[in-house]
Amino acid sequence: MNAAYRFDDWETPAAAPQNPAVDAKIAPKIEVDRGILPAAALAPVNAADKRIVNGKADINQLAPFKYPWAWEFFLKANRNHWTPLEISMAQDVHDYHHKLSPAERHVFENVLAYLTTSDILAMRNIGLAVMEKMTAPELQIYQARQVYEEALHTWTYQHCIENIGLDQQEIYNRYRVVPQIHGKIALSNRRLEKALRSDLDLTDRANLHEFALSYFFFAVIFEGCWFYNGFTPIFALQRRGLMKGAAEQLQYIMRDEVLHCAFGIRVVRELLKEEGLELDPQALRTLWDEAEAAERAYASYILRDPILGYNADLHVQQFRFVANRRARQVGVEEPFPGAENVLPWLDEQANLRKEKNFFETRVTEYQTGGALAWD
Ligand SMILES: [Fe+2]
Numbered sequence: 569m570n571a572a573y574r575f576d577d578w579e580t581p582a583a584a585p586q587n588p589a590v591d592a593k594i595a596p597k598i599e600v601d602r603g604i605l606p607a608a609a610l611a612p613v614n615a616a617d618k619r620i621v622n623g624k625a626d627i628n629q630l631a632p633f634k635y636p637w638a639w640e641f642f643l644k645a646n647r648n649h650w651t652p653l654e655i656s657m658a659q660d661v662h663d664y665h666h667k668l669s670p671a672e673r674h675v676f677e678n679v680l681a682y683l684t685t686s687d688i689l690a691m692r693n694i695g696l697a698v699m700e701k702m703t704a705p706e707l708q709i710y711q712a713r714q715v716y717e718e719a720l721h722t723w724t725y726q727h728c729i730e731n732i733g734l735d736q737q738e739i740y741n742r743y744r745v746v747p748q749i750h751g752k753i754a755l756s757n758r759r760l761e762k763a764l765r766s767d768l769d770l771t772d773r774a775n776l777h778e779f780a781l782s783y784f785f786f787a788v789i790f791e792g793c794w795f796y797n798g799f800t801p802i803f804a805l806q807r808r809g810l811m812k813g814a815a816e817q818l819q820y821i822m823r824d825e826v827l828h829c830a831f832g833i834r835v836v837r838e839l840l841k842e843e844g845l846e847l848d849p850q851a852l853r854t855l856w857d858e859a860e861a862a863e864r865a866y867a868s869y870i871l872r873d874p875i876l877g878y879n880a881d882l883h884v885q886q887f888r889f890v891a892n893r894r895a896r897q898v899g900v901e902e903p904f905p906g907a908e909n910v911l912p913w914l915d916e917q918a919n920l921r922k923e924k925n926f927f928e929t930r931v932t933e934y935q936t937g938g939a940l941a942w943d
């Protein structure tokens with residue numbers, strides 16, 4: 569093998585080309601490459617020229633920043649390094665096989681089944697659809713980190729599935745055969761489909777509105793409500809000392825998701841302000857209603873039999889409460905006025921640092937920076 573292709577050997581010089589035919593093909597390319605220097609010096613990038621979308625400034629130049637908060641998100645995310653291998657799953661294997669009731673096993677497996685699919689969907693949406701439409705590098709750099717984190721979350725679910733010994737063929741296919749799980753994924757695909765088109769012209773106002781609505785759905789509902797709420801049934805088990813390894817894994821994921829959601833909400837707000845755009849209230853109403861209906865159907869399936877301290881009604885009420893909080897954060901009307909915080913322990917559960925003494929897990933000081941706040 570030619571030494572030039574060895575990734576672990578940067579010292580050995582490349583061998584001279586052996587094949588004159590290949591050599592001849594390379595030669596004209598070198599001539600072409602000499603012509604890429606610009607005829608005149610380029611103008612310096614002005615931060616004011618950057619835009620969330622439709623920007624004209626050089627995408628390959630990080631600073632000067634127009635969105636320094638986006639760079640701060642990147643730095644903050646990099647204080648959250650972890651992998652699923654750091655958390656012991658030994659007790660979970662015993663709990664799953666010997667302690668969980670059939671109803672609890674049903675909840676656990678189906679939450680996992682939904683999450684496996686939804687994190688891949690999240691990774692693809694950010695990496696393949698959203699990122700290419702953002703025209704400031706400081707936004708894209710945080711999103712590159714987000715893409716990695718979604719892949720890490722997928723690894724985490726796979727790690728749980730392998731350690732507990734669940735049937736992979738069955739668990740990964742479950743969202744396809746259970747309509748109530750499929751409903752959330754199908755709704756997401758429909759809402760995100762248009763944004764995935766790489767030829768979407770965002771200078772067209774109707775397209776821009778469609779893209780903003782799609783990104784709103786992703787950041788505010790898919791990540792901000794469904795993920796936040798989605799882990800809760802497993803946290804309910806954790807509060808009773810069950811499946812603590814898996815729950816701790818989800819707490820690490822939640823730390824990342826807090827940032828994803830907060831970043832997404834900030835982007836939506838800036839995008840609307842920058843473009844002088846207002847989301848159509850009727851379109852928003854439909855979005856919330858569809859999301860609630862999908863969540864209600866999902867809850868009625870995963871919690872068809874309530875488990876101790878948790879049931880489908882609590883799940884849906886909490887979704888409505890979190891949805892109001894997210895709406896306030898974006899600056900749109902609350903979709904479910906009067907919804908109550910029926911699971912007041914959830915916010916505390918989401919904070920690993922507060923949780924450590926109560927559950928005596930191995931976590932000592934998860935993040936070196938400031939604590940993350942939900943509101
Ligand atoms: Fe994720």
Ligand SMILES: [Fe+2]
Nearest residue numbers: 690791825828
């Ligand atoms: Fe995420």
